Structures are given as structure tokens and as C-alpha cells.
Amino acid sequence: MQADIFCRVVDNYGDIGVCWRLARQLAQDCRWDIRLWVDDLASFARIQPGIDAHAARQELAGVDIVHWSDNPAPALAARDVVIEAFACDPPAAFVDSMRRTHPVWINLEYLSAESWVESCHGLPSQRPDGLVKHFFFPGFTTATGGLLREQNLSAERDALQQSTALQDSFLRSAGVPDDVLAQRRGGARTVSLFCYPSAPAASLATALAADQRPTVLLVPQGVAPALESACQSPGAPRIVRLPFMAQPDFDRVLWCADLNFVRGEDSFVRAAWAARPLVWQIYPQEENVHLEKLDAWLARYPAPESAQALIRAWNQPESGGAAAAVTAALSPAEWTAWAAAARDWDASQSALPGLAENLAAFCAELAKKR
Structure with missing residues (x-):
């Protein structure tokens, strides 16, 4: 054709x-x-x-x-x-x-x-x-x-996710410092953040700072520009700014992260293929029509209620509930259930x-x- x-x-x-x-x-x-x-x-x-x-x-x-x-x-x-x-x-x-x-x-x-x-x-x-x-x-x-899903995508993703060395090599090439890579190897949670300006990014930073597990936060240049000022408290996430990059490299960032905050359509689908927990900020529309579309997806997404509550709070920043929702969704039992649901969602959609x-x-x- x-x-x-x-x-x-x-x-x-x-x-x-x-x-x-x-x-x-x-x-x-x-x-x-x-x-x-x-x-x-x-x-x-x-x-x-x-x-x-x-x-x-x-x-x-x-x-x-x-x-x-x-x-x-x-x-x-x-x-x-x-x-x-x-x-x-x-x-x-x-x-x-x-x-x-x-x-x-x-x-x-x-x-x-x-x-x-x-x-x-x-x-x-x-x-x-x-x-x-x-x-x-x-x-x-x-x-x-x-x-949209390319041939051999799962095999490429699995190879990267199963190799700390491959992840380190890629992230280093993307500008992640060696001390941050050491933090990841030491058990720090990796979170990627790609959001619209309305997202409650400061609430996310607050919740991650209070979590016992340290966090590395990967954020594209220009996204959530006030985030650094919200990450000044003890235990605050370590922020690493990434340049805009080609789509295959953006996919690899999502594969390296434990949790992906994404926006719009393209990055949302790519985060689903990462087989990791994701929080989707849907494109805002007048009269909150987008929230109906969000609910339609959540009715299909098999994540636990705590994760669904976080996704709703992330899309309704005026509610003020994002920080508490992050804390609840990251609690050990809820996180384990969410991670399993993400793998199930990837398997069902990739079939x-x-x-x-x-x-x-x-x-x-x-x-x-x-």
C-alpha cells in the first residue's frame, strides 16, 4: 500500500x-x-x-x-x-x-x-x-x-528490565549521574513524571518524601518547573532532569521506572507496555468530559481501588487528595497488588x-x- x-x-x-x-x-x-x-x-x-x-x-x-x-x-x-x-x-x-x-x-x-x-x-x-x-x-x-505496539517490543522490554547493567548503561547515556544509579541499586524507587501543568506535582513530592523508601524522580526538562522547590525537605525525592528524547529512548525510561506518571495518549499507551504501575493524566476537556473517559478506562484497568483513587485524585487536583492517595497506593500490600495488575493488563492487551x-x-x- x-x-x-x-x-x-x-x-x-x-x-x-x-x-x-x-x-x-x-x-x-x-x-x-x-x-x-x-x-x-x-x-x-x-x-x-x-x-x-x-x-x-x-x-x-x-x-x-x-x-x-x-x-x-x-x-x-x-x-x-x-x-x-x-x-x-x-x-x-x-x-x-x-x-x-x-x-x-x-x-x-x-x-x-x-x-x-x-x-x-x-x-x-x-x-x-x-x-x-x-x-x-x-x-x-x-x-x-x-x-500501537511494535513487533518484539515485549522481548526488548524484558531484556532491559531483567538487567541492572543494561539499565545503568542506558540511564547513564541519558544523563543520570552515577550516584543516582547507585541509589537505584541500593533499593531506591524510580518514578518517572510526565504531566500537564495542572498536575499536583508538589503533593506527589510531599508524599514521596514521607515514604520510608527513597525515591529517584526522572522528569523531562520543562515539566513541573516548580518541582525542585517542593523537594527541599529531608527525605525528598532526588530529581533528575532528562532532555527530550527519541521515542524508543522515552520507552526505555518507562521500562526502567517502577512507577510512571504519564499524560495524554501516546505516553499513556507506552506506559501500559512497560508492565509497571502507571498514573494517567488524561487531556483536560471542558465540563470535565475527560473524567468520564477516565472512568471508562478505570472500569477496565484491574488495579486495586487505592491505585484507582490515586489516578482520580491526580486528575482532580482541586480535591487536595493526591498526597494521601499516593501514600495509600504505595503501601506494601497495595503496591504488590498494583504491580501484579500492571503485568496482567500488559499481558491481556498484548494478546x-x-x-x-x-x-x-x-x-x-x-x-x-x-
Whole structure:
């Protein structure tokens, strides 16, 4: 298949994060010819070394990357498949070329655990101009499109998690000092923190400082900028700031951590594949619609109630309950149950077909009917 993926970077890095993973996997695992159209190359460059933020066109990892403009070159016309990520609408000139070739047209939706997604997944939408757009929903069941997951991911993760030497080598390359690595070897808990500004990060620091087990806190540059001032008390977590890094390295950070605080869609899915306890800060929406989506996922996530209470408190900082919730979830019996639930969640989800695999099969079936 020859496919075009369109991505608008609306906020932060989740949009391009999902699209770049999908593009690479369709190119490498499915052997598709992929063009990835991105409107904000500067944001793209922050999560992928080697991207030229000023190039009109470039190739990386077997993907043809096009700087999205409203007037693409006539040669860049529609081919077999068009994937618009999150209803971003391809440019009008490109849609004109689609009317001539009638490609398979996919609207890749946001991830949701809500039950209605199953009934909408794969549905067509007939346009007045004769084009048909199909809705493709990522999800957590066989009635949805699944989750992005590369081949051999579990084997690579297990190899790293089973080797202290490999973890030390990777973390050292990421800028973690040797004395911090020694703390980890001595039993310190490793927590990674990637959150939105509204997260109660200071409450997390307070709870970790009061815990008997010392903590190493891995935080990307620019995230929770006031965290250092909240970590001045005795026993406070040791903060290590990490640079923005390529997606495979971000995955390895999650694999090295005992507990991962993540945000949005892309890092949430990657934390699930770490098979470690995770706290998800869902993207905030007006009228707290996001909390309904959070509850839909929690109804599927098999973690103990203490962990679920922490996740809810993390997404409702105004409640003031985050610190107590952290303490409760990290108590020995609750932590053991949560760690087991994380492994079970990884096993159940990894037994399902992945999103790229499902999408490729779905497009192939639609192409037969053209």
C-alpha cells in the first residue's frame, strides 16, 4: 500500500507522537510506502533527532516526511490510502486529487475506552462529492482498532528490565549521574513524571518524601518547573532532569521506572507496555468530559481501588487528595497488588492484535471493494 498520513500538531507532542509511531510501524512492519505530512516540524524535531525543522521534504526511518502546506505540489497527489489523524482534514488541493482516485480514506480517532466506540469503529461516512471516509477507533477490545505496539517490543522490554547493567548503561547515556544509579541499586524507587501543568506535582513530592523508601524522580526538562522547590525537605525525592528524547529512548525510561506518571495518549499507551504501575493524566476537556473517559478506562484497568483513587485524585487536583492517595497506593500490600495488575493488563492487551496490524488489514479489505 502507498499511504499518506496527515498530522496537525494541535497541542504538546501527542499528535505527532502517535502519527510518527504509526508511520514507522506501517513502513517497517507492514512494508507500506508512507508519506507523513506534518504542519509543525519544530515540535516533531523535539521528539525525533534528525528532523530538519525547515525542510520542505525529508526522509527518515523509511518514511517520506512532507512539511504540510495548504498548497502541496501537484505531484503529491492521493494514492491508495489517506489517513487523517484526529479529524485534521487534508488540504483542499489534496482532496481534489482524492476525487480522481477514490483512495481508502481513514479518520484515525482518539483513543477511548468508552463502550460506544465499539459501535462506531469502522463506520463509513458518505460525502456529497462521492468520497467515503471511515472512522477507525483505537481501543482496548477486539471490537476496536487496538493499540500501537511494535513487533518484539515485549522481548526488548524484558531484556532491559531483567538487567541492572543494561539499565545503568542506558540511564547513564541519558544523563543520570552515577550516584543516582547507585541509589537505584541500593533499593531506591524510580518514578518517572510526565504531566500537564495542572498536575499536583508538589503533593506527589510531599508524599514521596514521607515514604520510608527513597525515591529517584526522572522528569523531562520543562515539566513541573516548580518541582525542585517542593523537594527541599529531608527525605525528598532526588530529581533528575532528562532532555527530550527519541521515542524508543522515552520507552526505555518507562521500562526502567517502577512507577510512571504519564499524560495524554501516546505516553499513556507506552506506559501500559512497560508492565509497571502507571498514573494517567488524561487531556483536560471542558465540563470535565475527560473524567468520564477516565472512568471508562478505570472500569477496565484491574488495579486495586487505592491505585484507582490515586489516578482520580491526580486528575482532580482541586480535591487536595493526591498526597494521601499516593501514600495509600504505595503501601506494601497495595503496591504488590498494583504491580501484579500492571503485568496482567500488559499481558491481556498484548494478546490482542495491534493498531497498525488492524489498520492495514482494514484498509486492504476496503481496497478490494473499490
